[in-house]
Amino acid sequence: MKIKYISVFLFVGYIILSLLFNEFHPFSKYPMYNSFPNYAYTFYVSDEQGKLVPLQGHFQMQANELSHLYTTICETKNIKHGNGMESDEELGIIGKEMLERIISSKKGTLKNDSLSIHREYYYFENGNIIKDDRELYTANVE
Amino acid sequence: MIGNSTRPTWNNLFTSYGNIEWLFIKISLVITIWPGLIYTVLTKTNQPYPIGICELINCASITGDVVKYFVVGTLVILALLYILEKKMLWTTCLIFILALIIFALQESNGQKGRSGLLSLLFLAQAFAYFFKARNIHGNIEKNRIQFSVQMIAAVYTLAAISKIYTSGINWIVDSPNIALQIIKSYQYDYINTGEIGFSEYGMTIANWVGNHTLFMQILLGGSLLVELCSFVLMLNKKWAFYYSFLLLFMHIGIYIMLNITFPTVSNPLIIFFMNPLYLIFLSLRSIYFLIKPDKVQLAE
Numbered sequence: 001m002k003i004k005y006i007s008v009f010l011f012v013g014y015i016i017l018s019l020l021f022n023e024f025h026p027f028s029k030y031p032m033y034n035s036f037p038n039y040a041y042t043f044y045v046s047d048e049q050g051k052l053v054p055l056q057g058h059f060q061m062q063a064n065e066l067s068h069l070y071t072t073i074c075e076t077k078n079i080k081h082g083n084g085m086e087s088d089e090e091l092g093i094i095g096k097e098m099l100e101r102i103i104s105s106k107k108g109t110l111k112n113d114s115l116s117i118h119r120e121y122y123y124f125e126n127g128n129i130i131k132d133d134r135e136l137y138t139a140n141v142e
Numbered sequence: 143m144i145g146n147s148t149r150p151t152w153n154n155l156f157t158s159y160g161n162i163e164w165l166f167i168k169i170s171l172v173i174t175i176w177p178g179l180i181y182t183v184l185t186k187t188n189q190p191y192p193i194g195i196c197e198l199i200n201c202a203s204i205t206g207d208v209v210k211y212f213v214v215g216t217l218v219i220l221a222l223l224y225i226l227e228k229k230m231l232w233t234t235c236l237i238f239i240l241a242l243i244i245f246a247l248q249e250s251n252g253q254k255g256r257s258g259l260l261s262l263l264f265l266a267q268a269f270a271y272f273f274k275a276r277n278i279h280g281n282i283e284k285n286r287i288q289f290s291v292q293m294i295a296a297v298y299t300l301a302a303i304s305k306i307y308t309s310g311i312n313w314i315v316d317s318p319n320i321a322l323q324i325i326k327s328y329q330y331d332y333i334n335t336g337e338i339g340f341s342e343y344g345m346t347i348a349n350w351v352g353n354h355t356l357f358m359q360i361l362l363g364g365s366l367l368v369e370l371c372s373f374v375l376m377l378n379k380k381w382a383f384y385y386s387f388l389l390l391f392m393h394i395g396i397y398i399m400l401n402i403t404f405p406t407v408s409n410p411l412i413i414f415f416m417n418p419l420y421l422i423f424l425s426l427r428s429i430y431f432l433i434k435p436d437k438v439q440l441a442e
Contacts, residue, residue: 011292025194025246026258030301034308036319040326044333054336063330072252
């Protein structure tokens, strides 16, 4: 049986290097949804009355970027995160930095005097989905 | 049989790598990648969370007031050289370097776009042109595509390995928890737009998933298998073409369920394995020669 030669050196090389370097761009293990933990976080911005301020039209950031930002800040500050394990103090630190970045990405002038950032924490308990909405930080809009 | 210069016909679709086919791949890559590169250069002025090469150099230095326009101009010129197949070894190397820095800068702003593949495609092509320059094995028409295919297959394989290593069999067993990810994804749309309907729709899908656990486990198990067997993409063009549809269906299923897309992976998949612009070209060409059967089909 004749075996056809197939070049695979880049395939093998990239896999090996990605497994070795872990997450060092452009090497990655592509860990997206590699587990389904019993929690999910979303983040939103609210006005003085607690009403949601849509990101579109007001800021250059999107909701999924807020989640990435949360993770990045936690990793940078060595804060263990997920499953609601963050302390109130840690959430305040994270929320302050997130809100500063969000406000710095605003489009034009905002009508609000102050904004708040919230974290919605979803998890299963006794077969039911629970939502825990917590305000992380409030800041004045300059 | 792999030919050096091949007529663009349906008969050759799975047996050779033609220049026009390659041209449409290049055009598709430029259309899908360059806007993101230029947007990052024009909007990202710092790197608050440096990752990758940005840990070693200040990637944001390319987005200075004057420098950024020079970088954008360079990107445009490189796009033209790339499409026109000029100085390809240097062109693909420079595109790889610039794309690597710019995408790392994007991720250094906290935006995890998993865009490593996009820059590596050009590194793979640079290898192909380097082999051509050194007269090393194979032919350039095949290698510049096949080497890129290897990178795409590697990404899907890594994703599968990551799932198996992190969760093992629990990735399938814990599928009911995917309902939380579904709620999260549709909540994103609500947070972006303020339209409460997105949030309510997400809850509806999450409840449906919760009531069909076995179906979801079969679906997830199947998608994991499809990712793990992505090496099939490297066997030959025919296998790659049909297998890519399995991966595409997986992406479509993820979009329907989770309302998320991975364009940095799915776009190269579609471009290299389906090449829709080339298929449209072949279709129009066939229609033209049906209408005018007396016309001689000229070689490329």
